[in-house]
Amino acid sequence: MSFTVVSFNVNGIRAARRRGFDRWLAERSPDIVAIQELRCRMPDLGDFPGYSVAADVGSLAGRNGVAVLTRLSPAAVRTWVTDPPRARGLGEFATHGRYIEVDLADRPVTIACLYLPKGGLPGDRQRPGAMRDAPDGGAKYARKQRFLTAFARELDRSRLAALRAGREFLLAGDLNIAHTQHDVTNWRAARTMDGFLPEDRAWFDSILGTRRLVDVVRQVYGERPGPLTWWSWAGQSFTKDVGWRVDHQLATPGLARRAIDVVVDKGLSPADRLSDHAPLVVTYRDPNQRRSG
Template identity: 75%
Template sequence: MQMTTDHASVDAAAPLTPDLVTPDSFSVATFNVNGIRAARRRGFDRWLSSRAPDVVALQELRCPASEVGEFPGYYASFDVGSIPGRNGVAVLTKAPPAAVRTWVTHPPRSRGLAEFASHGRYLEVDLADRPVTVACLYLPKGGLPAHLQSPGSLREPPDGGLKHARKQRFLAAFARELDRNRLAALRDGREFLLVGDLNIAHTHYDVTNWRAARTMDGFLPEDREWFGSILGARKLVDVVRRSQGDQPGPLTWWSWAGASFAKNVGWRVDHQLATPGLAREVKDAVVDKEASPQERLSDHAPLVVTYAASPLPPHTTTRDG
């Protein structure tokens, strides 16, 4: 079974077998693959087969729908977006999803997100075997505000802060949309889990050289303030930080250049943010960093969190998919 539109697809792979369902826990991985075709050439399928998470959220597919491919043992839901070679998100599940929503099939309601709706940045899946909605986000990378830009100090020519303003528009609008979606899931009897590459490091524990990073996109005061605003005891919990405590790392991104990877000089920009009920069920959180630069699958590494959670109760509902 395969259903396809210009932007979104649900692909059914191998039939689900009973031994694929763990009754008392499930694992969720989020991974910016920086191009699924390139990641597969580097060994992504070996990692997927070996690690075998129950749910896998992918960002930056960077290919047309016809070239996403199949993932044996998984049902793939994806939105590749409308910009050739850019963006694209997917969620892989071992059981067929109960519902799938993209910003193409379910346009965002918050003013300010319309310009991003066809770009392949957001995908929501209601799990069929757990009372959980998993939302996969690839948040736009921004730029510096105009007052921090100077010729010769940037990789790209100064733009007067246009990319910075674009990201801030997205952040403001997405915060409202996120509240709606989180509350909608809770009304349906589901926990809500936002995962993906948020292109923001929240605290100084999340960046190796945090003092220098204070004037860099992704660690600007306004970025960090926004990140803090979507967290809270009644909102979302950064499950990795709660699990790891106030200590450096774990990092999820390292530059391709130089010895950053070998020296573990990088950022934590890949996140799993859960509603409090699900956050209390975290059993383990790890980053699958490769052993050597030659083995890297992407400039990011997979973040894998294991949750203890009961199977789907009979009263749980789902929004139309």
């Protein structure tokens, strides 16, 4: 027995549905789907046949929003609105629709879905005319770093709470960070870019560990380039497979040991794209089943 968990930044659920999200969902038929960047109001989210929907669309119109689709209604749902984060520094993000957590009803697993804020460069590294966005003095960089510092503490609390309740814990989502050189096509150039800065990668190092969380994609896929999950809409990035892996599944060691397969549903052509991200699909042996042999 096995179950599949998908992490997918849809870059607007209404746009993704127009591009074929519902067809993909029916054909792939995953057990759990962690969705980021809904970018809609709750009435516009709609139904997903065969799934129960837990969502926090947030208070910022047209931005953010997270949801978890499950085959059965969850045993419990927690958002930062219903269960405010305890870590100091997360209060400013609590109503932004960036985090939701569900306890599965049919498996001893807690699924957390995160849309981590995109940052920018520190003020002293910003060069007018050499940036896509206008210089902001490092404001977005500082915001992201505040989030990272606080979220690391909150993540520890959530992980340990799940374990005390007899549950494994899985963090799935768009973390807006590529961890290693295998996660970026042009990694040397990316070292000066948001999402692959040394401080971003050091933070990622800090939340992993053999007794904490395991990058199940890297564990299964091995130490080699890929799999990528994001490609720019511009140019030939998608066709030439020049992109990043910023979408992740990080699991407590007991669940990580049960990861057996990783697939990115990239599609065959730009016309098949549902988003600028692609669904990251991980298959796990069911925690309710003992290892045979």
